[in-house]
Amino acid sequence: MKILVVGGGGREHALVRKLKESPKVQEIHCAPGNAGIAADALCVDIKATDLDAMVDYAVQQAFDLVVVAPDDPLCMGMVDVLEARGIPAFGPTRAAAAIEGSKVFAKELMEKYHIPTAAHRTFEDAAQAVAYIREQNSWPCVIKADGLALGKGVVIAQNLAEAEEAVRRMMEDKIFGESGSRIVVEEFLTGPEVSVLAFCDGTTVVPMVSSMDHKRAYDGNEGPNTGGMGAIAPNPHYTSELAERCMEEIFLPTVQAMAQEGCPFRGCLYFGLMLTPAGPKVIEYNCRFGDPETQVVLPLLESDLVEIMLATRSGTLAQTPVVWKQGAAACVVLASGGYPGSYPVGLTIEGLEDSGQVAQSGAVVYHAGTRKADSQLVTAGGRVMGVTAVGDSLDDALQSAYKAAGSISFPGMHYRGDIGRY
Numbered sequence: 452m453k454i455l456v457v458g459g460g461g462r463e464h465a466l467v468r469k470l471k472e473s474p475k476v477q478e479i480h481c482a483p484g485n486a487g488i489a490a491d492a493l494c495v496d497i498k499a500t501d502l503d504a505m506v507d508y509a510v511q512q513a514f515d516l517v518v519v520a521p522d523d524p525l526c527m528g529m530v531d532v533l534e535a536r537g538i539p540a541f542g543p544t545r546a547a548a549a550i551e552g553s554k555v556f557a558k559e560l561m562e563k564y565h566i567p568t569a570a571h572r573t574f575e576d577a578a579q580a581v582a583y584i585r586e587q588n589s590w591p592c593v594i595k596a597d598g599l600a601l602g603k604g605v606v607i608a609q610n611l612a613e614a615e616e617a618v619r620r621m622m623e624d625k626i627f628g629e630s631g632s633r634i635v636v637e638e639f640l641t642g643p644e645v646s647v648l649a650f651c652d653g654t655t656v657v658p659m660v661s662s663m664d665h666k667r668a669y670d671g672n673e674g675p676n677t678g679g680m681g682a683i684a685p686n687p688h689y690t691s692e693l694a695e696r697c698m699e700e701i702f703l704p705t706v707q708a709m710a711q712e713g714c715p716f717r718g719c720l721y722f723g724l725m726l727t728p729a730g731p732k733v734i735e736y737n738c739r740f741g742d743p744e745t746q747v748v749l750p751l752l753e754s755d756l757v758e759i760m761l762a763t764r765s766g767t768l769a770q771t772p773v774v775w776k777q778g779a780a781a782c783v784v785l786a787s788g789g790y791p792g793s794y795p796v797g798l799t800i801e802g803l804e805d806s807g808q809v810a811q812s813g814a815v816v817y818h819a820g821t822r823k824a825d826s827q828l829v830t831a832g833g834r835v836m837g838v839t840a841v842g843d844s845l846d847d848a849l850q851s852a853y854k855a856a857g858s859i860s861f862p863g864m865h866y867r868g869d870i871g872r873y
């Protein structure tokens with residue numbers, strides 16, 4: 452088979468690596484990819500959001516499967532257009548991607564189908580939102596832009612001033628564009644967070660091994676929210692009892708609800724859960740593989756990812772083996788100085804071989820923001836790479852990942868020293 456992976460971050464590198472293990476795969480392209488992915492796939496310079504160019508390329512190359520990994524092209528309907536032009540695609544349709552693309556859609560779905568989540572109200576008017584928040588007078592209060600906002604659309608306001616500022620910036624200054632035309636105001640929940648990615652074929656849902664992201668920039672879960680500074684799998688808080696409960700109360704009801712609403716979900720559905728004192732609740736859905744979670748989940752997959760992806764299209768997931776390895780995986784993200792704020796790019800990265808890997812470390816370096824400049828590997832993004840290791844135990848995995856991370860350097864590089872300690 453000839454496969455195209457759309458996207459160019461650590462998640463896509465992990466996808467390319469796992470797809471390559473399949474005996475079915477002959478050739479992999481990745482668009483746009485990055486300097487590390489280039490060692491594993493043919494990188495093509497097409498933006499993930501350039502729907503027309505991407506689909507034209509896919510048709511011209513006659514791919515047997517296109518894996519659309521990022522949220523924007525999924526929410527734009529790339530899968531619909533590919534399928535309409537006869538190219539098999541992994542991922543939800545535009546209608547099903549609304550489960551991530553519109554928080555209002557997601558909250559209404561959960562309300563209608565009694566799926567546990569934070570209590571909420573939706574607003575289209577800033578003054579009404581502020582009046583409601585003032586009346587609630589319950590802190591902190593959570594304010595979310597309806598649409599996609601590069602993972603920055605959630606504000607946890609500690610007081611009325613912060614809440615008013617968040618509402619104004621989203622609804623009046625439109626810092627996230629149309630994504631902030633509507634907002635959701637919701638109850639603040641507490642408890643450990645768990646990410647569960649699940650393969651879905653419209654009816655069947657097969658959860659992957661659980662994982663934990665580390666969203667804050669600095670050690671001790673301090674500092675601003677990021678796209679994710681590291682991950683571990685499985686998530687130590689997620690017991691088999693909880694897994695059963697989530698299947699019954701959250702995973703199956705969600706997949707059934709989507710089918711009922713006329714937009715069956717096929718692809719990878721990401722459940723962002725909080726284990727609250729009142730039981731597990733949905734914090735968010737994503738319509739795709741999470742990043743960095745994918746970098747720890749896929750290395751633990753024993754089965755053939757291509758077969759599973761094909762099964763999500765053909766509705767045969769229930770008959771397809773999805774087997775996990777024993778042990779654990781840990782990923783440490785190496786970020787640019789200043790990230791998640793502004794940061795420099797083009798800085799030389801030391802410590803990697805030509806292949807983009809650390810020699811004889813046993814760890815895998817999934818590249819995110821890297822590129823080649825005059826045959827030198829340089830930084831090209833906020834999250835530069837994720838260093839992942841698998842071990843018999845979480846401690847083993849963490850030790851190998853940190854050892855490999857310690858041999859990589861670039862000016863201003865920062866990473867968290869406490870991944871897996873929560």
Ligand code: AMP
Nearest residue numbers: 569593605637638639640641723734735
């Ligand atoms: P999201 O982009 O929806 O995942 O939100 C980003 C982060 O904000 C989550 O990972 C949580 O840590 C936090 N968060 C979102 N919603 C809530 C909530 N209702 N209560 C507490 N924390 C939340």
Ligand code: GLY
Nearest residue numbers: 664679741742743
């Ligand atoms: N790691 C969170 C996400 O992928 O949205």
